[in-house]
Amino acid sequence: VLSMYHYHADAGTTEVPYRRLVTQRGSWRRHNRYVGFLDGVGPHRDGEHPIYPVRTPRRSATPVLSPAQVATILDGCSVQRDGDWTGGAAAVRNRLFFAVLAETGMRLGEALSLRHNDFHIGAGATPWIDIVERQDHPHGARVKTGPRRIYVGDDLEALYSEYVWQLVAMNADQVVDDLSNHFVFVNLQRGPRFSPMRQENIYEKVRGLRTAHRSLPPDWSPHWLRHTHATALLLAGVPEHVVMRRLGHADVQTTLSTYGWVTQDAAMRSLAEWKNYVAGWKGLHDGQQ
Template sequence: MAGLAASVRPLLIGGERSWTVTDTAGLPIVPAERYLAFLRSDDRSPNTVRSYARGLAEWWTVLEASGVAWDGLTRTVFGDFLAYLRTGDLPGVDRIGPVPQRLAPASVANRAAAVLAFYTWAAAALNITQPRQMLYQRSTRRHHSYLPMLTGVVPATDRPAPVFRLRVPNKSRTPLLTPGQVRTILDGCAILDPAGDGWRPNLAGLRDRFLFALLAESGMRLGEALSLRHCDIHIGAGGTPWVEVVPRQDHPHGVRNKSSRGRDIYIGADLEGLYSAYVWELIDAGIDVQVADVANHFVFVNVGGQPLFAPMRAKSVYARVRALTRDHRAALPPDWTPHWLRHTHATALLLAGRPVHVVMRRLGHLDVQTTLSTYGWVTEDAEMRALANWKSYVAGWKGIHDDQPA
């Protein structure tokens, strides 16, 4: 965004990386920074702060081009803002030729949501209410003869709705990986030496195989996996092994657990064996010498670069994703991400006939409706059941029973 009225700049706060919005002179834009400071104090993730900072930077760019003060805006300027997000054309710019698409609808909605949230905060925290009144209107619901059962008992809610309604195309299906594609990902990281001499090619490959296998066979989010400590993985007790997902917000690279509630996830013997092999390789590499308390140290760590055994970054995982995609172009979707493994896990469980409430607990959703909204199409699509090996793929996940906690 060089040369525009505002830009997003990184900064360090208490040793943690965060983001702010600056003007053309490189100085923080005070109202935007106050709101971002509120988000940081509310323990929002660095990714959320960065996303909202981007939206506010683009908003201030349009305000500057329009000559409108941030606390005295009109609906017209917000419409200009949406046009700028979609096309890149600032107010007063006349385009000759076809209009390009600058941002996808989902990105436009994300940037606009940041601005709407900012003015909601300004109304509550600064008592600057005019902008929010301009951007929101009272809901005008039609009256029907039918009345809910609790009408007159529970207070009615009349929440104001944004004047500009942004419609994001509905994705009726979540992106999935087939069992064969999951196998390609795992084998692309590391494979067992046919001569029986352990996993090859190296410790980094074994670590990555364990990470992707864990995501596929537990349904964990990437942030949850990268936040794991060795004490969270319970094996060797004679019963079904399990992973304890503990809500933590202390990863040095800003990785966060999305859920504020913990849960136990039962895993199979294959994943238990893979973790054991990984731990032995870590010990062989000297982690017990360099790390004072291995049990409470991060599971996924640097094993090739420096600093050695430091917590692994999410961007390192995505670098591995890009490398796997490049090496297996014919087998893997070009846009797959680690989160697809979570979707695949949930889909496979539903196809195997697991109850929705069990899948909900395993994924860490707060309610069944979230699970149904995301994966409800699975049980309705008969064609999905024709995919080869779905049930045998799920059968390898030992210890997933309806009568056990998820």
């Protein structure tokens, strides 16, 4: 596309589209009239740089949390003692949020967009969460890719059930007109009660966990849990195409480009550690996602 616009600019037909698509250092200068078909791919002439850069394979490792660090994040929100969860409903909500990211590989916007009827539990079968394509979050969170189904483990199912019971104890089923179709992650302490959470709320909790737990990387973010999820699956031997569907990638090449280094450097951590980490997750074969 850039070559086409560059050709017409040199031919004197029009140069406005090319000016808009390419930033320049210095003044506009004409080049030879002939422009090759692949001109604009790779190094550019005279310091010109396309606004939309060419995608290159990832050469460095994506940031990953160890299983112990993931546990630190979850326990830093709430822990179960004598059958009860510490910290109240807000703490349980926070643990559930990070647990969903860690066990499903969801993006931040996908998790914030979840409704209660997206959770399918308590039917005696493998529990799952549906990712539904939505663009209606009041604070701009959105689902980036199309719909998919992610099967989860019993621990996540039990944690979600506990969270719902705590919501009901706060009369959420009476305050909210249709709780089953309402957002899962809502305000419980500040702001309008039961209104959808903002991304800023999540990052505020992340900053608190960074400060409280020095064993965590100082720059970790919620997206690291998605990277950790993919890494854990690959190191545990899950096929790449299954990881692709679970993450919601458009094609397996995206998965390989982002996480190909994992299988090449499997010795970076104990494989047994990662296999134990994913042992409770379900649906990690061809029949389920």
